[in-house]
Amino acid sequence: MSERRKTAPTRARERAARGAKVDTRERLVRAGLAVLERGEPFSLGEIAREAGVSRQALYLHFESRAALAVAVAQFVDESFGLEEALAPSRAATDARALLRAHARFVAKYNERIQTVVRMADALRQTDAEMAVPWKDRLANRRAGGHIIAQKLSAWGELADEWTVESAGDWVCALSSVKLWEELVLDLGWSRERFARSLERQLAAGLLRPKEPLASGPATNR
Amino acid sequence: MSERRKTAPTRARERAARGAKVDTRERLVRAGLAVLERGEPFSLGEIAREAGVSRQALYLHFESRAALAVAVAQFVDESFGLEEALAPSRAATDARALLRAHARFVAKYNERIQTVVRMADALRQTDAEMAVPWKDRLANRRAGGHIIAQKLSAWGELADEWTVESAGDWVCALSSVKLWEELVLDLGWSRERFARSLERQLAAGLLRPKEPLASGPATNR
DNA sequence: GGGGTGGTTGACATAGTGTAAAGTTACCGA
DNA sequence: TCGGTAACTTTACACTATGTCAACCACCCC
Numbered sequence: 001m002s003e004r005r006k007t008a009p010t011r012a013r014e015r016a017a018r019g020a021k022v023d024t025r026e027r028l029v030r031a032g033l034a035v036l037e038r039g040e041p042f043s044l045g046e047i048a049r050e051a052g053v054s055r056q057a058l059y060l061h062f063e064s065r066a067a068l069a070v071a072v073a074q075f076v077d078e079s080f081g082l083e084e085a086l087a088p089s090r091a092a093t094d095a096r097a098l099l100r101a102h103a104r105f106v107a108k109y110n111e112r113i114q115t116v117v118r119m120a121d122a123l124r125q126t127d128a129e130m131a132v133p134w135k136d137r138l139a140n141r142r143a144g145g146h147i148i149a150q151k152l153s154a155w156g157e158l159a160d161e162w163t164v165e166s167a168g169d170w171v172c173a174l175s176s177v178k179l180w181e182e183l184v185l186d187l188g189w190s191r192e193r194f195a196r197s198l199e200r201q202l203a204a205g206l207l208r209p210k211e212p213l214a215s216g217p218a219t220n221r
Numbered sequence: 222m223s224e225r226r227k228t229a230p231t232r233a234r235e236r237a238a239r240g241a242k243v244d245t246r247e248r249l250v251r252a253g254l255a256v257l258e259r260g261e262p263f264s265l266g267e268i269a270r271e272a273g274v275s276r277q278a279l280y281l282h283f284e285s286r287a288a289l290a291v292a293v294a295q296f297v298d299e300s301f302g303l304e305e306a307l308a309p310s311r312a313a314t315d316a317r318a319l320l321r322a323h324a325r326f327v328a329k330y331n332e333r334i335q336t337v338v339r340m341a342d343a344l345r346q347t348d349a350e351m352a353v354p355w356k357d358r359l360a361n362r363r364a365g366g367h368i369i370a371q372k373l374s375a376w377g378e379l380a381d382e383w384t385v386e387s388a389g390d391w392v393c394a395l396s397s398v399k400l401w402e403e404l405v406l407d408l409g410w411s412r413e414r415f416a417r418s419l420e421r422q423l424a425a426g427l428l429r430p431k432e433p434l435a436s437g438p439a440t441n442r
Numbered sequence: 443g444g445g446g447t448g449g450t451t452g453a454c455a456t457a458g459t460g461t462a463a464a465g466t467t468a469c470c471g472a
Numbered sequence: 473t474c475g476g477t478a479a480c481t482t483t484a485c486a487c488t489a490t491g492t493c494a495a496c497c498a499c500c501c502c
Contacts, residue, residue, distance in 0.1 A: 045490095059492080
C-alpha cells in the first residue's frame with residue numbers, strides 16, 4: 001500500500017541523478033537539519049517553511065516524522081565524511097595511537113551529530129517507529145567498539161579483566177553522544193579536554209598495565 | 222496570578238498532614254510513576270485515569286506536565302532512600318572503597334530513576350519549563366562527583382593529570398543515567414557487570430598509578 | 443494536445459495540552 | 473442546622489501538531 005508516497009521520492013532521486021532542477025527532498029533534509037540545529041522545539045510545518053515548500057510536500061517525500069529524522073541522520077553522516085574521519089583510526093598501528101585517533105574522532109563526530117541524536121532520542125520515547133533505526137545505529141557503534149577491542153586484543157594490549165566483547169561495549173558506551181553531551185554541553189568542557197580525557201580513560205582502563213619486564217605476564221589467561 | 226491553582230495543592234498537603242482521607246496529589250504522583258514505568262508513550266489523561274481521578278483534577282495539583290514530572294522525580298528520590306543509599310560512600314575511608322561504594326550506588330540508583338530521567342530528558346527537548354529542574358539535578362550530581370574527587374585528592378590518590386574540578390566532572394559524567402542505560406538496557410549488561418566495570422574504570426582513570434616504576438608515565442602531560 | 447510528476451491549497455480527522463465554567467459532595471465551623 | 477468552601481466532577485473550548493484526502497495547477501516530454 002501507499003504506492004504513491006513511495007514512488008515520489010524515488011522519482012525525485014532519479015531526477016536529481018539526471019541533474020534535474022532542484023531536489024526538494026534534499027532541500028527538506030537540509031532544512032530539517034537547519035531547524036534542528038536551532039535547538040528549539042519545532043514542528044514539521046516549520047521545516048517545510050524553512051525549505052520553502054508546503055507542509056504537504058513533506059509527506060510526498062517522507063512517510064512520517066521518523067522517516068525524515070532518519071534521512072537527516074544519514075545526510076549528516078554523509079556530509080560529515082564519516083568514512084574519511086574514520087581513516088586515522090583504521091590506520092593506527094599501535095594501541096595508544098588507535099585510542100588517540102578514536103578519541104579525536106568521537107569528539108568531532110559527536111559534536112556534529114549531537115542535535116540529530118538528541119532529537120532522535122527524544123522522539124524514541126513517543127514514536128515507536130524510531131526504535132528500529134535507533135537500534136541500527138547502536139549496532140553500528142557497537143561494532144566500531146568491538147573492532148577497537150579486537151585490535152587491542154590482537155596486539156596483546158587488552159588488560160586481562162576484559163573480554164573483547166565487553167571491552168568493545170565499554171568503548172561503545174564511552175563513545176556515546178550522551179557522554180559527550182553531558183561534558184561538553186552541560187558541563188562546559190572544551191572539545192580538546194574531552195578528547196584528551198577520553199583518550200586517557202580508554203588507555204588507562206583498557207590497556208594492560210606496562211609491566212616491568214620481569215617474568216612472563218603474557219600467559220595468564 | 223493563578224492563585225487558585227496554587228492554593229489547591231497546598232491545602233491538600235495540609236489535609237494530608239492532618240491525616241485526612243486520601244491524598245490525591247500523592248495518588249497522582251504514584252500513578253505517574255506507574256505509567257512511566259510501563260515505558261510506553263503516555264498522556265496526562267492516562268495518568269489521571271490510573272489515579273482514578275479526572276484529568277482536570279491533575280491541573281488542580283500540578284501546573285503542567287513538567288511540574289508533575291518534577292514531583293515524580295522527587296518522589297522516586299524519597300522512596301528510594303537517597304540519603305541512606307549514599308551512606309556507604311560517605312563512610313568510605315580509602316580510595317578503592319569509595320569508588321566501589323560509589324559504583325554500587327550508581328548502579329542501584331540509576332536503575333531506579335531510569336524511567337523518570339528518560340522521560341524528563343525527552344521532555345526537555347520540547348518543554349522549556351523542564352530545563353530548570355534538569356539543571357538543578359545536574360548540579361547535584363556534579364557536586365557529588367566533586368566530593369569524590371575532593372576526597373581522592375585529599376588522600377593523595379588523584380592522578381596528577383586531574384584537577385579536582387575536572388575529575389569531579391568526569392565522575393559525574395561516568396555516573397550518568399545515560400551510560401547506565403546504554404550498557405544495561407541497550408547492550409544487555411548485568412547490574413553486577415556494570416558496577417564492577419564502573420568501579421574498575423574509575424579507579425584506572427582517576428587514581429595515581431601505584432608503582433612508581435621507572436620514569437615514564439608520571440611525566441606524560 | 444495529453445499524461446504523468448511533483449507540487450499547490452484547503453479541508454478534515456484525531457489526539458494532546460491547557461483553560462474555563464458550572465455543578466456536586468462533603469466537611470467544618472459559627 | 474445552616475452556610476461556606478475546598479476538592480473534585482463534567483463539559484466545553486482554544487490551540488497546536490500529525491497525518492490523510494481531494495481537487496487543482498504547471499511543467500516537461502512524448
